[in-house]
Amino acid sequence: MATKLLLTLAICRLIVTVGFTFNPNDLLRLGLNGKLSAAPADLQSASVDFGGMYRAEPMAVLHPxxxxxxxxxxxxxxxxxxxxxxxxxxxxxSINGQAMTTNGVVVQMSGGGGSKNKMLTKVSEEFMYADVWGGELWIDVLTSTLEYGLAPKSWTDYLYLTVGGTLSNAGISGQAFNHGPQISNVHELDVVTGKGELLTCSEKENSELFQAVLGGLGQFGIITRARIALEQSPQRVRWIRVLYSNFSTFTQDQEYLISLHGKPASQKFDYVEGFVIVDEGLINNWRSSFFSPSNPVKVSSLKAEGGVLYCLEITKNYHLSNADTIDQEIEILLKKLNYIPASEFTTDLPYVDFLDRVHKAELKLRSKGLWEVPHPWLNLFVPKSRIAEFDKGVFKGILGNKTSGPILIYPMNKSKWDDRSSVVTPEEDVFYLVAFLRSALENGDETQTLDYLSNQNYEILKFCEDEKINVKQYLPHYDSQREWRDHFGEKYWTRFQQRKLEFDPRHILATGQRIFMPSF
Ligand code: FAD
Structure with missing residues (x-):
């Protein structure tokens, strides 16, 4: 029996109502092995995301x-x-409803549900790769590969994200300067296209689909299997943080460190990130917990130019068998840097604990009820040639002296990104990720509200536009196709459209990205 559904999509304060017709019996006849559900709990969990600002209820959820x-x-x-x-x-x-859909079915790739028969991670020790289900969490991939003493090379800061989800964006962290983003560390994919074909693709086989899907924002297919490149897993990590009061010294050092990517492992760090400290409150923030409370550095005693400090965060991985040379290797590298001498802070921990560091912070925030709050995050790729102006206008200007969350900043080498993938980055050899990872608190002061932080994001984007700083959003979010066009630029937009026409001509997939309207 045809069921007439009316779904209401609440986008912040904007309400859009979509009407459509759907016959659920059509789906029941498909003979699926997984679980197709319209249970309120399933619909509810598919209607929300980490951003906490959008809501859209599907008509059913498939646990394949x-x-x-x-x-x-x-x-x-x-x-x-x-x-x-x-x-x-x-x-x-996601932050802005990218995995939601109002008039269709959500395929819940992660989690148990109907997943009893889902593929298990298979590791090839000989060829150093793992074949993993597209909905596998990176933490579970790590657990499986560690059984063979192996681990993926390129990471995100947080591991409770899925392989298919991060590969649809890029997947970046402090290893990207060296290994490239996660999309540069994939050998092969199984993909269900928007026509319902299940295809294997790689550099050699169905290569256009392979490149399209990597960084493709879910527009061209659903990744059901990925073959991830592995390396010998390090056992321990030396994790170092140092502070700077001068932005250009800070960025010079960061850029120097990422320029070492071609050197032997002993002559470079394995991870280069950094963050901006505009208020002392941030020192006690979830991302920077190891500065406190026993940190000997009194941040207020450091003379920050323009009231802003910059923290360089670097790590060196090692095996216990070469533990005796690690101190010397680090000393040689640190000697080349120009940070505030008294500001060095070092800790040493197992590799897994380093990779899983944000989860510990998550558990703390959850216990205080501060995890499930709105997250108006903004991630930008800023060209190296304009990063000083960005610092002046944004970190020392628009932000004021309260940030409501960590602000990450680290450079990456464009040479490690494949131009054939669907992701767009600035046209310079080096560009920075600047990530405003803020949490809104309705009961906080005025500067912590969702309105305030959303307006500030808007001001930051407006500043870049006015100053013609050609930033690219990472994990992009736009409301109109004109903005998407600008995001890609004419050349890459044409390619993106052609790929859509070839792989998802009816615009069925990932409509929550709001790039293409379904053609029915
Ligand atoms: P979803 O949010 O569920 O999906 C994202 C998009 O991908 C949607 O459009 C969806 O339709 C599509 N999609 C999902 N699965 C598939 C699939 N199998 N095949 C095709 N399309 C699919 N990103 C980084 O790069 N580096 C970081 O360090 C980082 N840290 C983060 C920390 C936190 C706490 C959070 C909340 C996010 C972080 N992210 C980071 C962002 C993260 O990479 C994105 O949110 C990404 O979308 C992965 O999340 P997900 O697996 O939940 O995917």
Whole structure:
């Protein structure tokens, strides 16, 4: 029996109502091995994300058991005269509803549900790769590969994200200067296209699909399997933080460190990140917990130019078998840097604990009820040639002296990014990630409210536009196709559109990105 549904999509204060017709029996006839659910709890969890600012309820949620389940569902959407949308949902850690859909089915890629038959991670020790399910969390990939003494090379700061979710964006952290983003560390994918075909793709096979899907914002297919490059896993990490009061000294040092990417492992750090400290409150922030409370450095005693300090965060990985040379290697590297001498802070920990560091902070925030709050995050790639102006206008200008969350800043080498993938980055050899990772608190002071922080994000983007600083949003979010066009630039927009036409001609997939409207 046809069911007439009216779904309400609440976008902040904007309410959009979509009406459509759908026959749930069509889906029941697909013979899926997984679980298709319209249970309120499933619909509710697929209607929200980490950003906490958008809400859109699907009509059903599929917990797939196999890639074929995903293919059958998408094929049915593609073939059906009425049509419906299909959005893969990784772990729902998007900010702006990117994994949601109002008039279709969410494929819940992570988690248990109907996943009994889902593929298990398979590790090839000989060829140093792991074949993993697209909805696998990176923490679980790590656990599986460590059984063989191996680990992926390129990471995100937080591991409770799915393989398919981060590969649809890029997947970056402090290793990206050296290994490239996660999308540069994938050998092969199984992908269900918007036509419902299940295809294997790689550099050599179906290469256009392979490149399209990497950084493709879920627009061209659903990744059901990824073959991830591995390395011998380090055992321990020396984790160092040093402070700077001068921005140009800070960026010179960061750029110097990432220029060492071609050197032997002993002559470079393994991870280079950094963050901006505009208020002392941040020192006690979740990302920087190891500065406090026993940190001997009194931040207020350091003379910050323009009231802002910069923290360089670096690590050196090692095996216990070469522990005796690590101190010397670090000393040689640190001697080249020009940080505030008294500000060095070092700790030593197991590799897994370093990789999983943000999860510990998550547990603390959860216990205080501060995790499930709105997160108006803004991530920008800023060209190296304009980063000093960005510092002056934003860190020392727009932000004032309260930030409501960590602000990360670190450079990456463009040479480690593949131009054939769908992700866009600034046209310079080196560009910075600047990430404003802020939490809104309705009961906080005025500078902590969602309105205040959202307006500040807008001001930052407006500043870049006025000053013609050609930033690119990472994990991009736009409201109109004109803005998407600008984001990609004419050349890459044409390519993106052609790829859409080839792989998802009915615009079924990942409509929560709001790039293309479904054609039914
Ligand atoms: P979702 O949010 O569920 O999905 C994201 C998009 O990908 C959606 O459009 C969805 O339809 C699509 N998608 C999901 N799965 C698939 C699939 N299998 N195939 C095709 N498309 C799919 N990012 C970084 O790069 N570096 C970081 O250090 C980092 N740290 C983070 C820390 C936290 C606390 C949070 C909340 C996010 C962080 N992110 C980081 C962002 C993260 O990479 C993105 O949110 C990304 O979308 C992964 O999240 P997810 O697996 O929950 O995917």
């Amino acid at each position: 058991a196999t890639s074929e389940d995903v293919a059958r569902l998408v094929k049915s959407a593609y073939d059906s005269a009425r049509g419906f949308t299909v959005s893969a949902r990784g772990h729902g850690h």
